[in-house]
Amino acid sequence: KAGVTQTPRYLIKTRGQQVTLSCSPISGHRSVSWYQQTPGQGLQFLFEYFSETQRNKGNFPGRFSGRQFSNSRSEMNVSTLELGDSALYLCASSLGTVNQPQHFGDGTRLSIL
Amino acid sequence: GQQVMQIPQYQHVQEGEDFTTYCNSSTTLSNIQWYKQRPGGHPVFLIQLVKSGEVKKQKRLTFQFGEAKKNSSLHITATQTTDVGTYFCAAHNAGNNRKLIWGLGTSLAVNP
Numbered sequence: 725k726a727g728v729t730q731t732p733r734y735l736i737k738t739r740g741q742q743v744t745l746s747c748s749p750i751s752g753h754r755s756v757s758w759y760q761q762t763p764g765q766g767l768q769f770l771f772e773y774f775s776e777t778q779r780n781k782g783n784f785p786g787r788f789s790g791r792q793f794s795n796s797r798s799e800m801n802v803s804t805l806e807l808g809d810s811a812l813y814l815c816a817s818s819l820g821t822v823n824q825p826q827h828f829g830d831g832t833r834l835s836i837l
Numbered sequence: 838g839q840q841v842m843q844i845p846q847y848q849h850v851q852e853g854e855d856f857t858t859y860c861n862s863s864t865t866l867s868n869i870q871w872y873k874q875r876p877g878g879h880p881v882f883l884i885q886l887v888k889s890g891e892v893k894k895q896k897r898l899t900f901q902f903g904e905a906k907k908n909s910s911l912h913i914t915a916t917q918t919t920d921v922g923t924y925f926c927a928a929h930n931a932g933n934n935r936k937l938i939w940g941l942g943t944s945l946a947v948n949p
Contacts (some may be wrong), residue, residue, distance in 0.1 A: 766941035825882040
């Protein structure tokens, strides 16, 4: 079974631009969660999508948005990029039911110049 | 908001020494999950505990869930250099067990 696939792996942008990251979950997984990881800050939860609906949301500004398609693939968009958005963005998929483990992709490393 | 406190933040040990990381919550948890992230890698699921007082072992790793389901620990016996990484706990709150709450992680360094 293929794992969680995130594209692109690396991205360099400048302040003010926008970016879209993609995540393809494990086949059969209906839940996709997005996390921001920076050194010393652990995993900061952005949002979770389940069956094309946002089910949970973290404490990030509205510049961070996402969506999920009918095949469970998900995209995350960040608009008006700031230097502080430089981070590793991780996507995790799960079956979406109670007490299911999360399976992570390798992440997208976003650098803002 | 709901939090899971994880301590210590960093731990440096000599190879062969034991290591323990703790997760504590002020609210009752539905479950606790443990993940390991190697340097440069992504978090990988290790185990899940669901029952009060539950203890599970994976080779040199021992996982415990407290009787009150408010705390958990991960203990590694006789650490090896392959244990290097950051260990995260994550839990679903008993009242809202769809949102996963993460600890900040414990980074383990092992001197050979």
